[in-house]
Amino acid sequence: MTKNRTPTQDAFRQFLDWLDEGRGSGGEKYLELRRRLVLYFDRRNCLTADELADETLSRVAQKFQEKGEITNLSPAHYCYVTAKYVFLEYTRRPEQGQTSLDEFPASRTSDGTLAVAEPADSESAAKERTLDCLERCLKKLASGECELILEYYQGEQREKIQHRRLIAEKLGLSANALTIRACRIRNKLEACVRSCCEKS
Amino acid sequence: MPSSEYAYNDELLTRYLLGDLPAEQAEQLDELSVVDDEFAWRLNGVENELVDGFVRGELEGETLQKFQSVYLASPRRRQKVEFAAGLFELEKRTALQAASPKPTKVSTDRWGWLGAISFQQWGFAAAAVALLLIAAFLFTDNLRLRRQVDQASSNSSQHEQQLQQELDRQRAANAEIQGELDHARSAGQDLSQLKTVSLLLPPPTRGVGPVQSVAVHPRTDLVAVLLTLESDDFPQYRVALKDPATQREVWHSPDLSSSSAAGHMAVAVSVPAKLLQQQHYLAELTGIRRNGATEPIGDYPFGVILR
Numbered sequence: 182m183t184k185n186r187t188p189t190q191d192a193f194r195q196f197l198d199w200l201d202e203g204r205g206s207g208g209e210k211y212l213e214l215r216r217r218l219v220l221y222f223d224r225r226n227c228l229t230a231d232e233l234a235d236e237t238l239s240r241v242a243q244k245f246q247e248k249g250e251i252t253n254l255s256p257a258h259y260c261y262v263t264a265k266y267v268f269l270e271y272t273r274r275p276e277q278g279q280t281s282l283d284e285f286p287a288s289r290t291s292d293g294t295l296a297v298a299e300p301a302d303s304e305s306a307a308k309e310r311t312l313d314c315l316e317r318c319l320k321k322l323a324s325g326e327c328e329l330i331l332e333y334y335q336g337e338q339r340e341k342i343q344h345r346r347l348i349a350e351k352l353g354l355s356a357n358a359l360t361i362r363a364c365r366i367r368n369k370l371e372a373c374v375r376s377c378c379e380k381s
Numbered sequence: 382m383p384s385s386e387y388a389y390n391d392e393l394l395t396r397y398l399l400g401d402l403p404a405e406q407a408e409q410l411d412e413l414s415v416v417d418d419e420f421a422w423r424l425n426g427v428e429n430e431l432v433d434g435f436v437r438g439e440l441e442g443e444t445l446q447k448f449q450s451v452y453l454a455s456p457r458r459r460q461k462v463e464f465a466a467g468l469f470e471l472e473k474r475t476a477l478q479a480a481s482p483k484p485t486k487v488s489t490d491r492w493g494w495l496g497a498i499s500f501q502q503w504g505f506a507a508a509a510v511a512l513l514l515i516a517a518f519l520f521t522d523n524l525r526l527r528r529q530v531d532q533a534s535s536n537s538s539q540h541e542q543q544l545q546q547e548l549d550r551q552r553a554a555n556a557e558i559q560g561e562l563d564h565a566r567s568a569g570q571d572l573s574q575l576k577t578v579s580l581l582l583p584p585p586t587r588g589v590g591p592v593q594s595v596a597v598h599p600r601t602d603l604v605a606v607l608l609t610l611e612s613d614d615f616p617q618y619r620v621a622l623k624d625p626a627t628q629r630e631v632w633h634s635p636d637l638s639s640s641s642a643a644g645h646m647a648v649a650v651s652v653p654a655k656l657l658q659q660q661h662y663l664a665e666l667t668g669i670r671r672n673g674a675t676e677p678i679g680d681y682p683f684g685v686i687l688r
Contacts (some may be wrong), residue, residue: 217415224398224411225458226626228684230457249565261415272658311467330477334433336470364425371464378460 196242201258214238214257216368218264227271237264314377318370326366333363383663394427399447400626432465449585450680451625454592454661578654579605581647582664585679592661594684601654608666608681613639613646615668619675620650623663625682632656659687 200210218234227233241263245251251259319327329348336344349359396402397410413420434440435448452458579597595604608620621633634650648666664681 213414217421219457221411221415223412223455224400224626226455228659228661228686255416257416258412261412264415307463308466308470311463313472315464315467315471331472335474337437360426361422364422364429367429368425371461374464374467375460 192246193242196245199245199251202256210256211238214260218260221261221264222268222271225268227268229271233264233271234237234268236372237267240267309372310378310381314381315370317377321373322366322370326369330363330366330370333359384488391427391430394424395431395444398424398428398431398452399444400451400628401447404627428461429465432462433469435462436466436469446680450663450682454625454663454682454684456592459592515582577601577603577605577651579607580610580683581607582681582683584611585681586607592682593685594686596686596688597654597657598688604653604654604657604685605649605651606662606681606683607647607649610639610646610648610678615639615676615678617669618678619667619669620648621665621667621677622652622656623665625661625663649650657685657687659685661685 195254197208197211200214202210204210215234215238219230219238222230222233237260239368241256241260244259244263254262322330329352333345335341345356345359349356352359354362393402394410397407401408402410410420410424414424415421425595429446431452435445435452440448453462472583482615578595578601580593595606597604606620617636617638619634619636622631623629624631632652637648637650639648640648650664661682661684663684664680666678668676668678670676
């Protein structure tokens with residue numbers, strides 16, 4: 182399915198500009214769309230959500246390069262329509278996203294004997310690793326971001342709502358704008374922790 | 382569709398995230414989740430709250446059940462839960478540190494009498510206390526070592542017994558599967574070239590355990606799935622295999638009895654491999670009482686990799 186679709190540097194810059202719709206986000210819009218596409222494929226239980234998101238954006242970039250412009254739909258909408266086709270192809274081609282048999286300890290071929298999968302490491306070790314990565318990644322955040330994310334999730338139920346109202350007042354933000362800011366920081370932190378855990 | 386219609390309906394968004402909406406409605410929200418900024422961020426926020434609710438033990442009933450069976454079926458979403466659990470743990474530790482009492486200053490007036498004791502008297506007292514501490518340590522350490530020696534010898538024989546029991550149970554489980562194959566063979570199927578893969582699934586829990594996957598070769602005929610039971614409360618069981626995205630039933634078993642597998646009671650089913658696609662599945666286990674009444678027991682998620 183995958184062709185050689187690597188766009189030139191200029192073409193890719195034009196593609197990013199088109200995705201931005203004149204907002205000049207410096208690639209932020211591309212990353213945000215990619216994140217949404219990964220979640221779309223993941224909610225549809227695709228095992229290779231990242232690859233499918235990349236495939237979608239790659240096809241859109243190629244189409245943009247071929248046509249020079251896409252005017253009938255907004256960039257995000259065009260990406261979504263393309264993603265639907267990529268998903269349909271994925272469901273029709275089960276060999277997509279194959280993983281080697283050896284990577285799955287649960288699935289040794291047998292003649293009726295049991296193959297019990299063991300987790301890669303113990304739950305407590307994984308928990309400690311996540312915590313360790315979380316502390317490291319928190320240190321990488323800007324100090325304002327770090328304070329906000331820790332404060333935003335403090336408290337339970339009503340106390341938490343009240344707490345968030347105070348934070349929004351302090352920062353001069355609406356409740357909605359505060360939610361978006363907290364989500365952005367949390368997404369950044371999550372991505373950092375995921376990358377850190379994979380490395381370690 | 383105006384996104385504001387959905388923007389603040391957390392309940393609807395939660396149902397969407399848990400795969401609980403009709404396909405047509407879910408597709409509308411799929412579209413909004415990619416093309417509509419406001420909706421995408423709102424959904425992001427609701428998902429974070431949902432995941433946080435799970436790690437804090439605030440979810441219950443059907444929401445909890447759907448979360449365990451549908452949401453946790455994806456490795457990426459389980460990572461999200463692990464992250465949320467880390468955040469929660471960090472919050473607890475921070476709160477604990479903040480709540481721990483700070484050392485208090487001692488008033489010199491109140492304890493001024495201590496100054497009346499001479500340096501030499503302090504020296505004798507300190508030596509006596511040190512001797513007492515050393516004696517107490519030697520005594521307790523001796524006791525501890527004795528206990529460890531006793532425990533080590535008893536553990537060794539216990540461990541041997543456990544291993545033997547495990548082996549017996551494993552053999553019984555294999556015999557169970559062999560029995561199923563024999564039964565199929567006697568029903569007239571040509572099983573001389575039959576190829577199977579098997580998978581042992583733990584009981585569904587609240588924890589974020591890894592969802593196990595089974596790799597299915599094109600020539601695989603049967604996938605033997607063993608659903609481990611937390612407690613064996615029913616004389617018979619039934620298993621329905623469902624697609625978690627659509628809740629569509631792909632296959633169901635006849636009535637089955639439990640057997641012993643890898644140290645636990647389990648229900649074993651053999652699913653024809655040709656029915657399976659590369660995706661996640663839920664094995665929905667139902668208990669059947671003697672009077673025929675049925676009771677849902679739990680959902681066992683697993684993934685299929687087509688090789």
